[in-house]
Amino acid sequence: MDGRVKVVGQVERVDGTSLTYAEFVDRFMAPNRPVVLTGLTASWRACEDWTLPGPGHRRRPDLSFFARNFPSPLLQVADCSSREFTDQKRLEMSMQEFIDRWVGHAHGGSSAGDRESSLFYLKDWHLVKEYPDYIAYTTPTFFVDDWLNMYLDSHPIHRDSDITNHKSEVNCSDYRFVYMGAKGTWTPLHADVFRSYSWSANVCGRKQWLFLPPSQSHRIFDRYMRSSVYNLNDDVSEKQFPEFNKTEWIECIQEQNEIIFVPSGWYHQVHNLEDTISINHNWFNAYNLHWVTTKLQKNISKTSEIFVMILKGFANGTWQQIQE
Numbered sequence: 120m121d122g123r124v125k126v127v128g129q130v131e132r133v134d135g136t137s138l139t140y141a142e143f144v145d146r147f148m149a150p151n152r153p154v155v156l157t158g159l160t161a162s163w164r165a166c167e168d169w170t171l172p173g174p175g176h177r178r179r180p181d182l183s184f185f186a187r188n189f190p191s192p193l194l195q196v197a198d199c200s201s202r203e204f205t206d207q208k209r210l211e212m213s214m215q216e217f218i219d220r221w222v223g224h225a226h227g228g229s230s231a232g233d234r235e236s237s238l239f240y241l242k243d244w245h246l247v248k249e250y251p252d253y254i255a256y257t258t259p260t261f262f263v264d265d266w267l268n269m270y271l272d273s274h275p276i277h278r279d280s281d282i283t284n285h286k287s288e289v290n291c292s293d294y295r296f297v298y299m300g301a302k303g304t305w306t307p308l309h310a311d312v313f314r315s316y317s318w319s320a321n322v323c324g325r326k327q328w329l330f331l332p333p334s335q336s337h338r339i340f341d342r343y344m345r346s347s348v349y350n351l352n353d354d355v356s357e358k359q360f361p362e363f364n365k366t367e368w369i370e371c372i373q374e375q376n377e378i379i380f381v382p383s384g385w386y387h388q389v390h391n392l393e394d395t396i397s398i399n400h401n402w403f404n405a406y407n408l409h410w411v412t413t414k415l416q417k418n419i420s421k422t423s424e425i426f427v428m429i430l431k432g433f434a435n436g437t438w439q440q441i442q443e
């Protein structure tokens with residue numbers, strides 16, 4: 120991101136090996152503040168298996184390891200250069216196809232059009248559910264009190280094989296993901312699903328995070344609180360988002376083997392500054408349950424409002440508004 124936003128601070132960095140769980144709760148989880156934790160990935164198989172030596176002490180993705188060992192046929196891949204409603208357009212492709220496009224992009228693409236448009240980012244890949252026998256990492260103690268994934272592990276959403284297929288089973292199965300993307304891939308401004316917490320560990324690579332504290336969330340919305348800013352790198356229209364120029368952001372450059380704790384309700388935008396692989400969980404527990412229940416209640420009210428709008432025959436000319 121190129122300095123269009125006002126950065127007023129950096130996320131604190133703490134040695135995770137000397138932090139107790141009680142300290143993590145008191146300093147970060149209960150007060151809902153971000154932190155970067157170091158030193159917690161040393162024994163992860165992912166760090167060894169998924170990477171190759173890069174420049175200096177850095178590691179780089181070993182893409183051929185993924186092609187050989189995880190031949191997933193249907194992955195959800197975001198096209199970072201095209202927007203669909205409030206997110207990036209998603210495509211489905213196999214692991215091999217994703218890797219071929221990544222390698223093709225690194226070599227300049229086959230045409231000028233390719234070079235511009237082919238920044239594909241593998242997101243929300245359910246590695247743990249797809250390959251349960253492969254133990255890539257262990258969840259750090261700070262994040263194990265996880266009611267969301269614990270519930271989903273014991274209550275599969277789909278039980279009746281007649282009405283489901285493999286794809287929907289995996290998509291709804293859990294909130295444990297792997298993200299993989301070349302330098303330049305990115306995630307638009309958002310707050311996490313259900314206003315859950317997330318943690319994200321860089322197996323290799325480097326990410327830039329920009330965070331907005333929840334007390335300022337209203338400033339990225341339009342005056343009707345309907346649509347929000349999509350990309351901090353765009354020229355954000357003052358007319359559409361009149362409060363945006365008052366926002367003050369907290370930045371983090373997250374390095375290889377560092378884990379970031381993303382608190383509930385903090386809007387954030389993320390850019391991969393190098394070819395990056397990360398592991399990411401969303402979760403909630405007693406400390407953020409109030410965020411989650413409030414968000415779900417709001418979603419229920421909003422959904423009922425939309426049904427009423429449709430029933431009143433508002434569809435004509437306001438379809439875009441309804442979808443947003």
Ligand SMILES: O=C(O)CCC(=O)C(=O)O
Nearest residue numbers: 305306317319381389399
């Ligand atoms: O790494 C990314 O691109 C996005 C991750 C993210 O938004 C999150 O962990 O909440």
